[in-house]
Amino acid sequence: MxxxxxxxxxxxxxxxxxxxxxxxxxxxxxxxxxxxxxxxxxxxxxxxxxxxxxxxxxxxxxxxxxxxxxxxxxxxxxxxxxxxxxxxxxxxxxxxxxxxxxxxxxxxxxxxxxxxxxxxxxxxxxxxxxxxxxxxIDGLAIILNPRNPLNSLNTEQLAQIFNGEISTWETLGGSGAAIHLYARDDQSGTYDTFKELVLNRRGKPLATSARRFESSEALSDAVSQDPQGIGFIGLPYVRQAKAVAIVDGDSQPMPALNSLIATEDYPLSxxxxxxxxxxxxxxxxxxxxxxxxxxxxxxxxxxNGFVAQHVQAIGVAPRASMPEAYQAIARSAQRLTVNFRFEEGSASLDNKARQDVQRVVAYLESHDKLHKQVTLVGFGDAKNDPQRAALLSKLRAMAVRRELVKSGVVLRDIRGFGAQMPVAANTEDEGRIKNRRVEVWVY
Missing domain, CATH: 3.40.190.10 (Periplasmic binding protein-like II)
Structure with a gap:
């Protein structure tokens, strides 16, 4: 025993x-x-x-x-x-x-x-x-029939589609048939999440024409069998349907990949x-x-198809749209699949962040990276004061540093990139919260 x-x-x-x-x-x-x-x-x-x-x-x-x-x-x-x-x-x-x-x-x-x-x-x-x-962690997948040629949609289009303002696929560059809407029922947390992340941000209710489902599997199967269908579903229930990449604000199109969902950068995570x-x-x-x-x-x-909170290191390919200093980090380090995010004007860690600190420490211990092998990279939201965003981005990184130091981690560097590289729109609270983040990079 x-x-x-x-x-x-x-x-x-x-x-x-x-x-x-x-x-x-x-x-x-x-x-x-x-x-x-x-x-x-x-x-x-x-x-x-x-x-x-x-x-x-x-x-x-x-x-x-x-x-x-x-x-x-x-x-x-x-x-x-x-x-x-x-x-x-x-x-x-x-x-x-x-x-x-x-x-x-x-x-x-x-x-x-x-x-x-x-x-x-x-x-x-x-x-x-x-x-x-x-x-x-889960990603809310936007699913289409596999034969639908569209590969990406932005959150503004999603709100207009599910409100009924955009009613034909021709409007979006697809074939001209009418759009059929599929949605979870009013008791569903999936529906609450979609309403909060997409509809409420644009002040739009769900169209009454949407077919409603209590079962995630039944909704996904209905969309996969309807050439004109579109629905939203938890990531494990994509099944035979096709998930499209999502754009929010100035972000790049983001597919529902495990790495982007684990860091909660995916707009509908x-x-x-x-x-x-x-x-x-x-x-x-x-x-x-x-x-x-x-x-x-x-x-x-x-x-079971969801994204676990295991911490892993992943390579990130430098892109021209990234600040040069960020590209330099990406060329020589790997990013951990975790983000620390913060409320408005706050540098306090939330309940998940407290657990994630321990997960990060365990990863660093097991990979012998406790001593000057970690760089923290902070970001903020733009609002009206770029200097404030730059300052807060570094202060939030320092807040994470304080927690890591308690467990014996000696940092290599702390960087603040202000409002650069947004992963969501800065026009609403939900997007600004996603943009206020601290990334962890290991060498």
């Missing part, structure tokens, strides 16, 4: 082997409700992984009585059945279930809304570090969450959150 523990710790440094979890006398060990994007496949897979880590046997999933609901079942060596219930009807249903005490853990494909946070205040602060947990109320006493809920954050859990994230 001790050998097995040591092997697990060597393989998965973020994975803490815990004592066996208590078993309920009756009813499910854990109840999870929320996002269909996460709940259809990823959540059950994570639960199975946790059950197997707990030594349960015959672990499997089976459908429940209602659509988009399932049970994950395992058996102890003594023959006791352990059951976890997963309902995947949309992110908002997860927060509603926390409020009425019909769930222990909420799965969400969008951040909690202020109204939901207020309504759930009796359970504790759902935005606190112990409550809000990013378990994966999003975080996927578990929300664990501080008042929750269910040990299975806390164990699943911890398991999802472990290397073993993140491997399950990747196996």
């Amino acid at each position: 001790m050998l097995r523990v040591l092997l697990l710790l060597a393989l998965f440094p973020f994975f803490a082997v815990s004592a066996p979890l208590p078993l309920p006398d009756q009813g499910p060990a854990l109840r999870i409700q929320g996002s269909n994007t996460i709940g259809a496949g990823l959540v059950p897979a994570l639960v199975r992984g946790l059950m197997e880590q707990q030594g349960l046997q015959g672990v499997h999933s089976e459908p429940a009585e209602s659509a988009n609901e399932q049970r994950v079942i395992g058996t102890t060596r003594e023959g006791k059945t352990v059951r976890v219930e997963v309902a995947a009807h949309g992110s908002s249903t997860g927060f509603a279930a926390l409020k009425n005490h019909s769930a222990d853990l909420a799965a969400s494909s969008r951040p909690i809304k202020d109204s939901e946070r207020l309504a759930l205040a009796p359970l504790g602060d759902l935005k606190s570090p112990g409550a809000e947990h990013v378990i994966a 999003r975080r996927l969450y578990f929300y664990l109320p501080p008042a929750t006493r269910n040990p299975w809920a806390k164990a699943l959150v911890d398991f999802a954050q472990s290397d073993q859990g993140q491997a399950i994230v990747a196996a």
